[in-house]
Amino acid sequence: MEQAGKKKHPISKVILFIVLLVIAVIQIFPLIWLLDFSLASSNEMFTSGLLIIPEKIQWGNYAKAFVDGNFLLYLKNSLLINFLAVAFVIVISIMAAFACKRMQWKLSGLVQTLLLMGMMIPIHATLLPNYKIYSALHLTDTIWALLIPYVAFSLPQGMFLMGSFLESVPKELEEAAVIDGCGIYRIIFIIVTPLLKASITTVSIMTFLNNWNEFMMASTYLSTPKWKTLPFSVLEFTGEYSSNYAVQFAVMALTAAPAVIVYIILNKHITKGVAMGAVKG
Amino acid sequence: MRKMYSNKLVIFSLVLPGLLVFLFAILAPICLSVYYGFTDYSGMGKATWIGFENYKTLAHDTKFFTSLKNSFLLAVGFICIQHPIAIIVAAILDKLQGKAEGFFRCVYFIPNVISVAIIAYLWKFIYNPDFGLLNNVLKAFGYQGQINWLSADNAIWAVLIVLIWHGFGWGMLIYYTGIKNIDPVLYEAAAIDGSDSKTTFLRITLPLMKPVIQVNVTMAIISALKQMETVYLLTNGGPGDRTQFAANYLYQQAFKAFKYGYGNAIGVVFIIICLVVTVLLNNVIFRQEEV
CATH class of the missing domain: 1.10.3720.10 (MetI-like)
Structure with missing residues (x-):
């Protein structure tokens, strides 16, 4: 495996790395977008940019999500x-x-x-x-x-x-x-x-x-x-809150958080567990 | 030892909880479904026995066939788009050492731990024509139009994209584990023989991954058949049943159209289809290939 790697041109290695990166972006960018929009106000959302830099970070969205959700x-x-x-x-x-x-x-x-x-x-x-x-x-x-x-x-x-x-x-x-x-x-x-x-x-x-x-x-x-x-x-x-989009983004981010945080912490054990279960099953 | 290990009372006590759960949560509802499938029960009032009427209706129900067609499309999407990418990514990841490997693996899997409820609503926003991410991405690449992703013509593809995206990490992880289980000696031998990485992938990795691919493909087909949650929240089968799936359809018939009996008849046929497909995939198609 090592030798095969060494023989290859560095360019192809870069290409392979870019493939990984592109797919990682596809997988994770929607979640970054979610997080970003959850901190903005609803009025700021109608931009043509991909992400918003909120004028003021709206922690209030989360407060509302936490209590009313x-x-x-x-x-x-x-x-x-x-x-x-x-x-x-x-x-x-x-x-x-x-x-x-x-x-x-x-x-x-x-x-x-x-x-x-x-x-x-x-x-x-x-x-x-x-x-x-x-x-x-x-x-x-x-x-x-x-x-x-x-x-x-x-x-x-x-x-x-x-x-x-x-x-x-x-x-x-x-x-x-x-x-x-x-x-x-x-x-x-x-x-x-x-x-x-x-x-x-x-x-x-x-x-x-x-x-x-x-x-x-x-x-x-x-x-x-x-x-x-x-x-x-x-x-x-x-x-x-059908019209208040920002708060909806906040509640989604908040609800996803426990599982994502636990997953990131226990990532190794979980992937090993899933792999074992899936391959055996 | 033998006497103790064949004590009927002990055995009974050990399997009883499992059997009770099975009887109460799986077998009893199926029997009830079979019964209601033969009635015109609306959900309230009286149920009248109507024999095979529901099944006759079902045989001509185009919406039901649309839902099966959609399951088939989804399975094709999984097998032709998600899985090839997953295998290639897994193979690249396998060659990567150190921190980057763990990082990518973690990132790919994150969507899997997020609730379908969140995923469905998130994608509803991503597809939103006014502020949605997808149209903005297209704009960033210079496309000026506004696409209505959830329109009658596009909706099924929109649903497919979400499902392929959401399940990617799972499939990738299984392929990754499979590749990790391949004996490195084989790769070394291939390298000594002067094989380049493309040939190594095609001639060594893929053939050795065959059992893993079979398991993964089987699971993909079955999960395509069983699909409900994402569709229920994203489009609820619409517009005009274009994105209907069997489980969603039977649910709608029972609880929205108040055709509880008919919903159960769909349920019975749905269970039979799932059983037949599972058994066929496991025992006939793949077993024969192995021989």
Whole structure:
């Protein structure tokens, strides 16, 4: 690889670098534009320039977005629901994967296929019937209306990843534990679970990425602000402030911020996790 | 050990939570959908059994076929535009060492962690004819006209651009991981044989990436089929159903047109299409190539 690089002309290297740069600009410039416009006033937007230099930086846009966008409540809801969903997915998928991969029973293959089927079902086809079910059970506008489908649609992937990692965990440890008189549940949660650390990270990241930005189910099953999640800051705002563009830009930037900041900080772990999940899945 | 590992009660307790979630959140709604698909239920009042009426209507519903055509277009867009660029970028990135590599990888992926809600509204602004970014960019390159990006003729391309842009980082990352997994010895051997980087890419990188490409292409086709969120917020299928996608269409039929029964019938057909396409892609088309 090194030698191939050395042989090449410096010009072609520059061209390749420019290709990377151009695509990076395409990917990131809309977000810079968003940030820029969020700090201007609405009147300044009608320019023909690409970016505006605001006469006065309008921090007020953010203040409005923060308060009227219910930012804190929705952020809290998002965090709570996502952490719970991740916890449920991990525990349930470890248990199910262990039962299907390690335990000896006739139906293990069938149950495994059944649970993995969820991966093929389009989420949005369940919106209509689930709405009926949750209404009938009075689950709409409760945390369960989000938690149940979020767990359900992340579970197959979780189980798949846990299962494939579990196969690489040596059985000898468990055998030794059995001889020492360890029960099944303790084997799973005290001995095997720590060995699955890498896949737990991957499953957590994938589950989080899947559900953090979800709003279709949320907007179908929720009508009061009580459990609404972060995307609603944006959804509700655009109606309310339809003519005040600058504030709309601010609420979008604000709502995007938590995920982007966390991503930049944990960038290495997240890319590794996604890569592992995607390649295995 | 064997006895303990085949204890039925323990096994049952381990798979029960997963099965319950599956039954309640996936299987039950599908069964309910199948039932409502056979009725003329409007969302309120009584549901009357009408047999296959909904499915007969669906067979002649041009809007539904438009939505499938749009999914197909999107899949083609992913495969012919997003993926080739992603592979090339991943290959260039692989040769880059040090900080720049990490920087670019991070930048490419950022749009992926942003909510579709934000992405859709942001692009609505980008396409805005009055102050939108895209028309200003064209102006900067000397084009004087004002393009209405979300007009009937352009809207589907506008939607495609957003989706290709948004998912780029994800596809790139998977290709990048695939390329990183290629044994460097092969590259060294190629260099010793005097192969230039273009030949190396075509003769070594691409063939070895075949399994990764297959997985990625499969996922792209399925996600094109399942597309809903971006379209729902960006155009809601309009103007005049030009940018309709199946999931969005069934949602509209049920909640806007008050044809809940019909919406469910679309849902059932939609699920079947997704299942068939997934199974076909995984087992028939790609398996045969491998043999």
